[in-house]
Amino acid sequence: MQTTTATATKTAPSEAFASPVSLTAKAIEMVKDAMTRENLSGYGIRVGVVGGGCSGFQYSMDFENAERDGDAVFEQDGIKVIIDPMSSMYLQGVVIDYVVGLSGAGFKFNNPNAKNTCGCGQSFTY
Secondary structure, three states, X not given: OOOXXXXXXXOOOOOOOEOXXXXXXXXXXXHHHHHHHOOOOOOEEEEEEEEOOOOOEEEEEEEEOOOOOOXXXXXXXXXXXXXXXXXXXXXXXXXXXXXXXXXXXXXXXXXXXXXXXXXXXXXXXX
């Protein structure tokens, strides 16, 4: 696993913080591939947690081209990762992977702090 440090934040631009999430090499490859296919030069990915799912919380991940007030912005292997302050506390130590299996392919969130996860791996209890 690679370590990641912040290159910029909205809340404290002069300080460097460790990113709460990290992406595996396969996840990085797939994000870069999708960004190239969609012509999303200059975009990053917003990773977050929202209420819902069968376990109470669910992960969200989407392309984003602008930060919002309070967002933490990190970079890993050329990918800008944007996290809102509320999601940050639920994402500490999360590793995002890209997996291919019998039921399809997609991003998988491995959260060491989740008390329970559902079968799909997209929702959890904290």
